[in-house]
Amino acid sequence: MIAREWKCRVPEVHSKGFTDYLYETGIKDSSATPGFLGAQIFRRSFDDKVELTLITYWDKLESIEAFAGNDISVARLYPEDAVYQLEPDLSVQHYEVIERQFITEHRE
Template structure:
């Protein structure tokens, strides 16, 4: 399994709106791509901003290519990102997942 990590920052007042927009764009497009295995969004507050980290999970690099295009190290951005005053990281990180376990109590 491969984890793909992307980060961005938005002004605090755009946080909820952008999170919804992220579901309608990145999550929706990812989940429609064969080989997609799940996603997580992390959020943390900064001074007047919110940082969001999107982790998507994939079965193999070829599936990420189908989603991201030829250069999988480049972030996939969307036309209305600027509406939310998005400060995106323009590159993404990929990791081999060597442990993937959640507590059965969750």
């Protein structure tokens, strides 16, 4: 399994709108690509901005290439990103997932 990590920053005022937009673009397009296994979005606030980290999970690098194009290290951006005053990372990181255990119930 491969994890693909992309980060961006948006002004706090655009956080909710951009997160919704991210679901409608990046998540929707990723999940429609064969080999997509799942996604997570992380959020953290600092000063007057929010940093969002999108991690998508894939079965193999070729599946990521089908989504991202030949150079999978380049971020896939969308035309309306500027509306949210997006400060995107222009590159992405890829990691081999070596542990993927999640606890699905609360243990006391």
